[in-house]
Amino acid sequence: MKFGIVVFPGTWSDRDCYYSIHNICGQDAVYIWHKETDLSGCDCIVLPGGFSYGDYLRTGAIARFSPVMDSVADFSHKGRPVIGICNGFQVLCEAHLLPGVLRQNDHLQYRCQWTYLKTENNATPFTAKCRKGQVLKIPISHYEGRYYADDSVIKELEDTDRVAFRYGTPSGEVTKEANPNGALNNIAGIVNKQGNVLGMMPHPERSCEDILGSSDGNIIWESIIASI
Amino acid sequence: MYIAKVYITLKPTVNDPQGLTIRGALHTLGFSTVQEVRAGKYIEIKIEENDLTKARAEVQDMCKKLLANTVIENFRFELEPLKAF
Numbered sequence: 001m002k003f004g005i006v007v008f009p010g011t012w013s014d015r016d017c018y019y020s021i022h023n024i025c026g027q028d029a030v031y032i033w034h035k036e037t038d039l040s041g042c043d044c045i046v047l048p049g050g051f052s053y054g055d056y057l058r059t060g061a062i063a064r065f066s067p068v069m070d071s072v073a074d075f076s077h078k079g080r081p082v083i084g085i086c087n088g089f090q091v092l093c094e095a096h097l098l099p100g101v102l103r104q105n106d107h108l109q110y111r112c113q114w115t116y117l118k119t120e121n122n123a124t125p126f127t128a129k130c131r132k133g134q135v136l137k138i139p140i141s142h143y144e145g146r147y148y149a150d151d152s153v154i155k156e157l158e159d160t161d162r163v164a165f166r167y168g169t170p171s172g173e174v175t176k177e178a179n180p181n182g183a184l185n186n187i188a189g190i191v192n193k194q195g196n197v198l199g200m201m202p203h204p205e206r207s208c209e210d211i212l213g214s215s216d217g218n219i220i221w222e223s224i225i226a227s228i
Numbered sequence: 229m230y231i232a233k234v235y236i237t238l239k240p241t242v243n244d245p246q247g248l249t250i251r252g253a254l255h256t257l258g259f260s261t262v263q264e265v266r267a268g269k270y271i272e273i274k275i276e277e278n279d280l281t282k283a284r285a286e287v288q289d290m291c292k293k294l295l296a297n298t299v300i301e302n303f304r305f306e307l308e309p310l311k312a313f
Contacts, residue, residue, distance in 0.1 A: 105245075107245070
């Protein structure tokens with residue numbers, strides 16, 4: 001299958017996504033410059049991490065108006081898989097393809113560290129190869145990753161099982177101490193109503209080989225591959 | 229020509245760690261009267277438009293579409309006439 005990796009000015013994790021998808025998982029991958037609008041031939045769209053448009057105004061706020069984003073929205077409305085990682089998650093929220101917003105970490109520090117994600121929903125195309133409750137060791141690297149939405153949206157996400165991942169301990173307990181940024185309900189990743197759009201702050205592409213400290217991130221690509 | 233002075237503020241229900249940190253620094257500096265600090269954004273926009281109603285509608289649209297994220301932010305603005313150069 002073919003992954004399309006969107007590149008905005010300021011995207012920095014595109015090459016890591018390419019490496020983990022192509023070199024590690026053996027799939028085709030192409031870069032899609034944000035001025036392009038043709039996604040034909042792609043089976044999954046990846047919005048990678050970075051600092052699109054320098055994070056000016058708000059993270060993701062300007063990237064969401066790039067020409068490619070109309071095509072990404074159409075692609076997602078057809079029920080096809082879209083994954084936004086870190087800045088990609090922020091862009092998806094600004095584009096209203098996912099609810100809520102990613103705010104500055106509550107401690108106002110940039111955090112680059114391992115996190116342990118508890119898989120809350122393994123019935124999505126992105127988590128299908130995970131066991132329910134499986135803990136994935138995947139790193140974060142962000143200053144603005146604190147998931148926030150108003151009470152009614154949080155309730156809806158919880159009631160409809162749309163929280164894909166929560167920050168937890170290595171044994172999978174969801175605790176305040178295991179929350180690296182103050183995200184509401186320890187939310188690390190969510191899916192849209194249809195379940196075909198995932199946003200997550202941690203970087204699966206940076207945990208793709210044991211030499212990096214973990215290869216747990218591959219299970220997300222493998223889940224997508226298995227679901228296509 | 230008009231100049232729009234746009235103020236973007238966090239909704240009262242949204243936690244503002246930046247404001248809390250600024251408050252802490254002001255307390256450290258001895259400004260013990262400081263009760264609360266909320267940080268926001270200020271943006272100036274010059275608009276080539278002579279009709280006040282149209283200018284107002286346009287700025288309103290800009291705020292909703294791009295300048296503010298209404299999930300967490302409120303906005304307000306003032307329009308002042310500018311002499312054409």
